[in-house]
Amino acid sequence: MTDDIAIRVENLAKKYRIEHGTRQSYTALRDVIADTARSFFRGRKSNGDALTLTRSTLPKHEEFWALRDISFEVKRGDVVGVIGRNGAGKSTLLKVLSRITEPNTGRVQIKGRVASLLEVGTGFHPELTGRENIFLNGAILGMSRTEIKRKFDEIVAFAEVERFLDTPVKRYSSGMHVRLAFSVAAHLEPEILIVDEVLAVGDAEFQKKCLGKMQGIARGGGRTVLFVSHNMAAVRHLCSTCMYLVAGQLKHTGPVQETIDRYLASSTRERETGSICRNGLELLDFKLCAPDSGLALTSAVFGEDYELRFTVHGSLTETKVAPVIRLYDDSGTLVSSICGPEEGVDFAFISGTCEWVVRMPTLQLFPGRYSVAFQMFGYEPEPLLEAADVLEFTVEAALLPGALKSYRSDHGLIRVCSSVSVSEAEQ
Numbered sequence: 001m002t003d004d005i006a007i008r009v010e011n012l013a014k015k016y017r018i019e020h021g022t023r024q025s026y027t028a029l030r031d032v033i034a035d036t037a038r039s040f041f042r043g044r045k046s047n048g049d050a051l052t053l054t055r056s057t058l059p060k061h062e063e064f065w066a067l068r069d070i071s072f073e074v075k076r077g078d079v080v081g082v083i084g085r086n087g088a089g090k091s092t093l094l095k096v097l098s099r100i101t102e103p104n105t106g107r108v109q110i111k112g113r114v115a116s117l118l119e120v121g122t123g124f125h126p127e128l129t130g131r132e133n134i135f136l137n138g139a140i141l142g143m144s145r146t147e148i149k150r151k152f153d154e155i156v157a158f159a160e161v162e163r164f165l166d167t168p169v170k171r172y173s174s175g176m177h178v179r180l181a182f183s184v185a186a187h188l189e190p191e192i193l194i195v196d197e198v199l200a201v202g203d204a205e206f207q208k209k210c211l212g213k214m215q216g217i218a219r220g221g222g223r224t225v226l227f228v229s230h231n232m233a234a235v236r237h238l239c240s241t242c243m244y245l246v247a248g249q250l251k252h253t254g255p256v257q258e259t260i261d262r263y264l265a266s267s268t269r270e271r272e273t274g275s276i277c278r279n280g281l282e283l284l285d286f287k288l289c290a291p292d293s294g295l296a297l298t299s300a301v302f303g304e305d306y307e308l309r310f311t312v313h314g315s316l317t318e319t320k321v322a323p324v325i326r327l328y329d330d331s332g333t334l335v336s337s338i339c340g341p342e343e344g345v346d347f348a349f350i351s352g353t354c355e356w357v358v359r360m361p362t363l364q365l366f367p368g369r370y371s372v373a374f375q376m377f378g379y380e381p382e383p384l385l386e387a388a389d390v391l392e393f394t395v396e397a398a399l400l401p402g403a404l405k406s407y408r409s410d411h412g413l414i415r416v417c418s419s420v421s422v423s424e425a426e427q
Contacts, residue, residue: 005075006078006110011105014067015104078224080226080243081256097194100116130167130169159176191223192226233397242260286310288391305363308356320379324376327371
């Protein structure tokens with residue numbers, strides 16, 4: 001393995017055995033003794049078979065391949081995102097790379113000291129205090145006692161657990177567990193840092209702090225980071241390359257945005273829009289896309305550019321029509337509407353199949369989940385064609401250029417574009 005390669009995986013596979021059915025419970029020992037005693041007092045010879053513990057035949061089982069034929073290389077200093085649906089094999093892959101579990105087949109080569117943060121409380125003893133667990137967890141991760149002492153104050157300050165340092169960690173919240181565990185792992189200064197979705201437990205400010213620390217680890221020291229997350233905004237912000245897993249197999253690896261687009265497109269809910277047909281109009285397709293891509297998305301990032309694309313088939317040569325799109329939040333509140341004529345698109349005849357593209361530059365919807373209702377109107381007040389919940393998508397938080405903090409879902413529904421200045425008031 002060359003010096004610029006930190007991790008090399010060749011034909012990796014991991015298999016688990018899944019049991020089905022329920023076992024018949026064993027005969028309790030007290031029941032065997034009672035039956036034997038009753039037989040003795042009744043003057044009957046005890047049946048030797050009564051002492052045999054019986055059970056049903058072994059239940060059927062199946063082999064489940066959590067990983068199958070995985071091969072890739074990670075260069076030193078790369079920050080690699082690992083994405084995929086639940087059950088895709090992401091956590092299993094990290095456990096194999098962390099040497100927590102052994103693969104059935106394949107080969108893994110790792111060059112450098114590895115620090116892993118896979119589950120809340122990993123390496124912590126619940127009866128020990130936070131102070132004691134820092135030394136314990138640091139030792140597990142390969143730090144010497146002198147090294148831990150030198151970094152102790154930094155670890156405590158980053159984790160923000162000073163008040164509870166001498167409290168047993170069994171009384172810590174899951175968020176405190178994560179803060180302390182991440183702080184120890186990050187300050188180990190490993191050549192390779194492996195982080196699972198545990199950061200989702202922390203609050204928004206701490207997640208931002210952790211992402212900044214991981215970015216500093218990678219860019220400042222040239223160390224390697226593997227990052228599993230369902231937060232696509234965090235993956236975009238942190239990672240330089242990305243891997244997409246499907247059912248234990250490596251579906252795609254490459255640039256972050258391209259890989260995320262493939263993942264989101266595959267997650268798009270299939271809709272039977274062909275059944276939405278009225279008055280000679282038929283809605284064939286409706287999707288959210290990145291600009292000029294045409295690839296359907298289920299997730300958007302606050303402040304970035306997007307398009308709504310929809311296709312309608314019809315043969316209305318005597319009636320002009322125009323579309324209306326309504327956006328609703330997850331409570332059913334109407335957030336905003338997009339009307340063709342109001343956007344400068346006049347009523348028009350439809351002859352054949354037509355595609356509309358609605359451009360939404362700098363998306364101003366605050367983070368949350370939204371649904372879209374679609375209508376096609378003529379000049380009459382009643383719609384010629386309508387479909388509720390024709391599209392659902394989520395908006396994720398992002399830090400706008402020049403902003404100090406990212407917008408959150410509790411900031412409202414829509415950002416009002418504005419500029420703010422401050423000056424001393426005249427007395």
